[in-house]
Amino acid sequence: MSKHYSKDHEWVEISDTLKPVAARHLATIGISRHAEGQLGELVFVELPKIGRTFAAGEESATIESVKAASEVYAPVAGEVVEINEALSDDPGLVNRDAEGEGWLYKLNLSPDFSATTLGDTLMTEAQYNDFIKEDS
Amino acid sequence: MASRTPLFDFHQRHKARMVDFADYQLPIHYAAGIIAEHHATRQSAALFDVSHMGQTRISGAGVTRLLAQLLPLLPEAIPIGAMRYSFILTPSGGIVDDLILARIREDEFILVFNASRKQRDREVLHELINTPEHKAECKVEHLDESHALLALQGPNAAAVLAALVAPTTPANESSSPADLNFMETRQFTLNIHHDGGGDGNGNGQKGGQKIPARIARCGYTGEDGFEISIHAAHAESLAETLISSGGSSGRDGAQVALAGLGARDTLRLEAALPLYGHEMDEDISPLEAGLTWAVPKALRTLATLGKGEIGCIGGGALSAALQNPDSLRWRQLALIAEDGPNARRPVRQGATCHKPNSSNSSQLAATADKTGETGVITSGGFSPTLNRTIALARIPRSWQSQPDTPFQVRIRDRSLPFRVAKSPFVEHRYRRR
Numbered sequence: 001m002s003k004h005y006s007k008d009h010e011w012v013e014i015s016d017t018l019k020p021v022a023a024r025h026l027a028t029i030g031i032s033r034h035a036e037g038q039l040g041e042l043v044f045v046e047l048p049k050i051g052r053t054f055a056a057g058e059e060s061a062t063i064e065s066v067k068a069a070s071e072v073y074a075p076v077a078g079e080v081v082e083i084n085e086a087l088s089d090d091p092g093l094v095n096r097d098a099e100g101e102g103w104l105y106k107l108n109l110s111p112d113f114s115a116t117t118l119g120d121t122l123m124t125e126a127q128y129n130d131f132i133k134e135d136s
Numbered sequence: 137m138a139s140r141t142p143l144f145d146f147h148q149r150h151k152a153r154m155v156d157f158a159d160y161q162l163p164i165h166y167a168a169g170i171i172a173e174h175h176a177t178r179q180s181a182a183l184f185d186v187s188h189m190g191q192t193r194i195s196g197a198g199v200t201r202l203l204a205q206l207l208p209l210l211p212e213a214i215p216i217g218a219m220r221y222s223f224i225l226t227p228s229g230g231i232v233d234d235l236i237l238a239r240i241r242e243d244e245f246i247l248v249f250n251a252s253r254k255q256r257d258r259e260v261l262h263e264l265i266n267t268p269e270h271k272a273e274c275k276v277e278h279l280d281e282s283h284a285l286l287a288l289q290g291p292n293a294a295a296v297l298a299a300l301v302a303p304t305t306p307a308n309e310s311s312s313p314a315d316l317n318f319m320e321t322r323q324f325t326l327n328i329h330h331d332g333g334g335d336g337n338g339n340g341q342k343g344g345q346k347i348p349a350r351i352a353r354c355g356y357t358g359e360d361g362f363e364i365s366i367h368a369a370h371a372e373s374l375a376e377t378l379i380s381s382g383g384s385s386g387r388d389g390a391q392v393a394l395a396g397l398g399a400r401d402t403l404r405l406e407a408a409l410p411l412y413g414h415e416m417d418e419d420i421s422p423l424e425a426g427l428t429w430a431v432p433k434a435l436r437t438l439a440t441l442g443k444g445e446i447g448c449i450g451g452g453a454l455s456a457a458l459q460n461p462d463s464l465r466w467r468q469l470a471l472i473a474e475d476g477p478n479a480r481r482p483v484r485q486g487a488t489c490h491k492p493n494s495s496n497s498s499q500l501a502a503t504a505d506k507t508g509e510t511g512v513i514t515s516g517g518f519s520p521t522l523n524r525t526i527a528l529a530r531i532p533r534s535w536q537s538q539p540d541t542p543f544q545v546r547i548r549d550r551s552l553p554f555r556v557a558k559s560p561f562v563e564h565r566y567r568r569r
Contacts, residue, residue, distance in 0.1 A: 041169050041170055043518040066398055067398060
């Protein structure tokens with residue numbers, strides 16, 4: 001499934017997964033290539049604890065480059081079920097592959113989540129590309 | 137709108153990411169990024185545009201007398217070609233700016249100051265000069281209005297620069313920048329190719345120019361290196377020539393990388409070099425900022441033994457503090473993050489610094505840095521060489537500060553474990569006789 005982007009430069013990718021009891025929506029979250037480029041080389045990534053829940057727009061992670069710290073806001077609401085362990089020794093992975101291997105964490109979305117509402121608050125890739133062109 | 141240095145177009149061509157710094161547009165880094173530029177400086181050589189800094193020439197019959205009133209130094213004792221690190225003080229002994237003074241001739245000196253303070257430095261200088269004693273005798277020229285300043289730093293810097301010295305030089309000039317020792321300066325003639333290229337051995341190409349340049353063996357990285365002052369008209373040609381040097385000479389790794397302000401800061405932090413506005417400001421005495429060594433021993437002895445006052449602005453306060461060190465409030469420390477999950481979590485200026493197991497955090501206000509109850513981080517960041525967070529801190533003078541003494545640095549609701557490090561974090565590699 002394709003990515004959606006927030007105006008704070010996070011991306012979210014929804015996948016369906018069959019958990020033991022019922023179908024669940026899993027959201028993978030990261031920062032965009034554009035954001036990574038703006039920040040420069042990351043030296044530290046602080047990821048949330050597994051089990052933590054976030055509302056959409058809540059501060060969920062912190063990424064630090066050589067020059068500055070930046071907050072990552074949860075683009076959708078959910079519960080943290082997985083974090084990218086590779087980043088604790090290799091925060092540069094976010095720089096090398098922000099929209100792939102450099103993902104930050106995964107959220108279990110609530111069962112009544114509907115993918116069709118994503119477009120209400122988030123942008124498609126095409127919309128995001130226009131958005132960042134205006135920004136620069 | 138922030139000013140441009142003579143290398144503005146050069147930076148655009150080389151795809152710099154620009155930032156406004158001290159009212160100038162300068163590269164924070166180029167395509168390689170801060171960490172790569174940092175490593176290139178320590179492993180090979182890197183070129184920095186530092187043309188934003190102040191360069192002021194003072195000359196005339198009374199110049200040493202003037203400078204003795206401006207700085208806590210003995211200018212008449214400085215050999216021609218030698219340089220000194222010093223500072224302009226406030227009347228109460230705080231620091232207006234730190235600077236480098238170079239003696240060019242018997243009656244001619246050059247001062248290099250921080251860009252962020254040069255306006256203030258010049259106000260102080262002009263106040264001093266516009267007195268009957270000095271007015272007629274001293275001439276002041278602000279060279280940064282017409283000259284670029286380039287820093288070439290790293291173990292390969294000397295070889296790169298030596299290759300540019302034109303083979304025929306006037307008899308009274310030194311033959312090579314490689315012969316300079318740390319904190320020495322001389323005038324040279326450089327062989328600069330128009331668009332770079334050449335064989336890197338100082339052999340002029342058709343169209344190559346011979347350009348005068350003042351070269352000082354000093355810098356702000358802890359590495360061997362040079363600062364080159366050259367007329368603005370030739371700055372781009374020199375920069376292009378330098379970055380195309382070395383590669384063709386067959387020496388592996390002898391390339392000159394471009395580096396920006398980001399790497400300049402990570403390098404100076406590893407070298408534990410102070411930065412104005414961080415380790416120093418108008419409320420801090422040099423004796424509280426780890427800079428006692430920069431006051432010549434003869435002046436320190438004079439003051440400590442009560443045999444006289446240092447004669448510069450703020451000299452009275454400095455002398456009193458030298459005589460009575462118990463009146464000083466702070467000392468400067470180097471801190472390194474302990475091993476663990478937070479080893480690379482950055483700490484930045486303003487974070488508070490505490491003895492381990494110190495009292496409840498609710499008693500510690502964020503603005504406690506000058507109350508004497510807590511220490512404060514004056515500079516902090518990531519060390520690419522040591523691959524962890526390092527910091528410089530100001531702590532109450534009475535606190536223990538031997539290497540390995542543990543401290544905690546607080547950011548938000550966390551206490552991060554640090555210990556006192558040997559300073560500098562990365563050994564200096566200056567060329568000394």
